[in-house]
Amino acid sequence: MKKTIIPIGPYHPLQEEPEFFMLTVEGETVTDVDVQLGYNHRGIEKLSESKTYDQSVFVVERICGICSTSHPFAFVRAVEDIAGIEVPMRAKYIRTIIAEGERMHSHLLWLGLAGHFLGYNTVYMWVWKLREEILDVMEIISGNRNNYAMFRPGGVRRDINPDDIPLVLKKIDKIIPTLKMLFKAVRDDPVLHARTKGVGVLTKEEAIDYSALGPTSRASGVARDVRKDTVYGAYHEMDWDMIVTQNGDVFDKVVVRVLEMFESIKILKYCFLHLPDGEIDANVKNIPPGEGIGAHEAPRGETFHYVRSDGGNGPVRHKVRAPTFMNLPTYKATVKGAKIADASIILAAIDPCYCCTERMAVQTTRGRRLFDGRELIRLSQQKTAALKRKLGIDQTMLEKLTQGRL
Amino acid sequence: MGCLACEQVCPAKAIDHTDEVNGGKAVRTIYHYTDTCIFCGECEAACIAEHKGIKLSQEWDLAFFDRNKAFETIERELVRCELCGSVIGARKHILWIVQKIGELSFSNPTLYQTRLRELGLADDNPPVVGKDNARDDRIKILCAHCRRQTTLGG
Amino acid sequence: MMKRNDLLSEIQSRFKEDIIELFDKSSHRVYLEIRPGAIIRVAAYIFKDLGARFNIASGIDTRSHIEILYHFTVEAIDLLISLRVKLDRKKPVIDSLTPVCEAANWIEREIFELLGVQFTGHPELKRLLLSDQWPEKVYPLRRDYKEWDKTAVRDRGTK
Numbered sequence: 001m002k003k004t005i006i007p008i009g010p011y012h013p014l015q016e017e018p019e020f021f022m023l024t025v026e027g028e029t030v031t032d033v034d035v036q037l038g039y040n041h042r043g044i045e046k047l048s049e050s051k052t053y054d055q056s057v058f059v060v061e062r063i064c065g066i067c068s069t070s071h072p073f074a075f076v077r078a079v080e081d082i083a084g085i086e087v088p089m090r091a092k093y094i095r096t097i098i099a100e101g102e103r104m105h106s107h108l109l110w111l112g113l114a115g116h117f118l119g120y121n122t123v124y125m126w127v128w129k130l131r132e133e134i135l136d137v138m139e140i141i142s143g144n145r146n147n148y149a150m151f152r153p154g155g156v157r158r159d160i161n162p163d164d165i166p167l168v169l170k171k172i173d174k175i176i177p178t179l180k181m182l183f184k185a186v187r188d189d190p191v192l193h194a195r196t197k198g199v200g201v202l203t204k205e206e207a208i209d210y211s212a213l214g215p216t217s218r219a220s221g222v223a224r225d226v227r228k229d230t231v232y233g234a235y236h237e238m239d240w241d242m243i244v245t246q247n248g249d250v251f252d253k254v255v256v257r258v259l260e261m262f263e264s265i266k267i268l269k270y271c272f273l274h275l276p277d278g279e280i281d282a283n284v285k286n287i288p289p290g291e292g293i294g295a296h297e298a299p300r301g302e303t304f305h306y307v308r309s310d311g312g313n314g315p316v317r318h319k320v321r322a323p324t325f326m327n328l329p330t331y332k333a334t335v336k337g338a339k340i341a342d343a344s345i346i347l348a349a350i351d352p353c354y355c356c357t358e359r360m361a362v363q364t365t366r367g368r369r370l371f372d373g374r375e376l377i378r379l380s381q382q383k384t385a386a387l388k389r390k391l392g393i394d395q396t397m398l399e400k401l402t403q404g405r406l
Numbered sequence: 407m408g409c410l411a412c413e414q415v416c417p418a419k420a421i422d423h424t425d426e427v428n429g430g431k432a433v434r435t436i437y438h439y440t441d442t443c444i445f446c447g448e449c450e451a452a453c454i455a456e457h458k459g460i461k462l463s464q465e466w467d468l469a470f471f472d473r474n475k476a477f478e479t480i481e482r483e484l485v486r487c488e489l490c491g492s493v494i495g496a497r498k499h500i501l502w503i504v505q506k507i508g509e510l511s512f513s514n515p516t517l518y519q520t521r522l523r524e525l526g527l528a529d530d531n532p533p534v535v536g537k538d539n540a541r542d543d544r545i546k547i548l549c550a551h552c553r554r555q556t557t558l559g560g
Numbered sequence: 561m562m563k564r565n566d567l568l569s570e571i572q573s574r575f576k577e578d579i580i581e582l583f584d585k586s587s588h589r590v591y592l593e594i595r596p597g598a599i600i601r602v603a604a605y606i607f608k609d610l611g612a613r614f615n616i617a618s619g620i621d622t623r624s625h626i627e628i629l630y631h632f633t634v635e636a637i638d639l640l641i642s643l644r645v646k647l648d649r650k651k652p653v654i655d656s657l658t659p660v661c662e663a664a665n666w667i668e669r670e671i672f673e674l675l676g677v678q679f680t681g682h683p684e685l686k687r688l689l690l691s692d693q694w695p696e697k698v699y700p701l702r703r704d705y706k707e708w709d710k711t712a713v714r715d716r717g718t719k
Contacts, residue, residue: 043700046700055417055448062444210662
């Protein structure tokens, strides 16, 4: 059967991150997907070779805006692994605080986007307003809402002022009751269940074969978390649970992320209340020749950095691997057999580090382009509205929750 | 101060410099590109002038209409070699070094001559009796290349 | 799950003709250099029998040869095993790991386009990151890479 490929073109005025998926469709069911990447390739690995270690931390921080701490954390751990440097305890606690704050803001952002794709626009606005509390916390500590510039090989760059801690704890406590209500609504909403349960299932074998990471793998029953598997930061100083569910569908991925936020709050509060005194920097002067590997659990999975040094000022080779690189191929396995209306929510469930669903194009086997990304999202929202009518529900629990709460 | 420590540590390469010689005067112009700057503070941390050199301010309005004009400059005087005329370094930087190492600066004519001339206790470019690039020139302010030549002779 | 030292001696005895060197860096890091022809055997053992997770592969061009490191994490004992293979710089060829482990699909495409290594047996060896306008046989991560784009804008700095 002759296929015509109609290019949509990756540069669209409304697009946030460019990248291109092409779904092959028969009737209403998706049969295949082709991913084309590389529009955002900036050559950071090559750039690192001309920078010193301290300068590389800043370059690496700007790889991603949402998970901006995970890359410096992994890089700095890799450099410390080369030389076997031990970081002071206070620096470890501060690093953990920054990393968990980032996890909170990233998961809240994702929750808002998932709401938008499913048609709950009020949830989208409302969760992002909640996210402002965490961004205020990060601004009080580090001065910026996103790229915090707190890492350096050997420790952290800036200290936390103890006078700020009571205000920060108050802000964190403000989030907890709303988060609890949100979780109850997600758990009990029948429309949400109908949209997400059994949709986009990633089996355990596939998760292992594709080396899926982060919440994508934990939702499929594969218990992997760098924070538990390796001893680093302050994660082994307190009790917290790794959230693992068994079904691997979109609903499980939502549940995993929401519950992870509660664990993050636990870790944050412990760290703020038990911040030890001491140095914040090990004053590293020289990195000997060798190789080092550093990993960190970003909100999306494990970030992996490999650094090779020859004793000079900067890295000779720096390999960066973001978690989405391993998670994206799983989209091929999860979207096959799904309906077009679900394609955007299945992609969002692996939380790719970009808003790529706008970029999707659909191509039928007869070669006619049917929908582009925005229309796919609209299809998804229409499906929710139709479900509500079928179940005789006027307002879902989530909508009742957010009514008049802005 | 003109020592260029900020230029060396800048991760975004937002600081740059040019050295210009106009007849007798030599001037170093240091550029800071505000559109490339990421405001990380590494320059402030590396600055040897301890809070009197480059530092982050509270200024917020940095928008320009013309991108080619998006930079700020300062100028610093340079010290030149008295034999070959090449640039040695910024005057204020050399004086800072003298201050820092105290009496040890008497081991290097460039350092102590600069300091003495600053105090008005020595003349510029003292005349010598023997031939050029030789022993008598060793008390002048010299660049590294000329210093080697005059010390080792020939 | 075997203990760390038992695991390492098991690997050493099973593959003793293929292992060139074992560098025991620390309790969590081991670097194993093997012959390029043995990559499928050793990697399949580590991935399938030991249940390790394939992390990523990193390629590097040292001026004498091209090296690829395959990183595997054995989570239960928190050990990271890195398999090192050294390939001839003029004609770098190695078997593809994708039939054994689907996770290697994209990274082998990336190493192919950035370093020029051929992976035999890969189901779909084509470009992943570089644009279609990028010329053939120009490999950015190689040490002898020269800038080829005369139309690129370089307007930063005084020079």
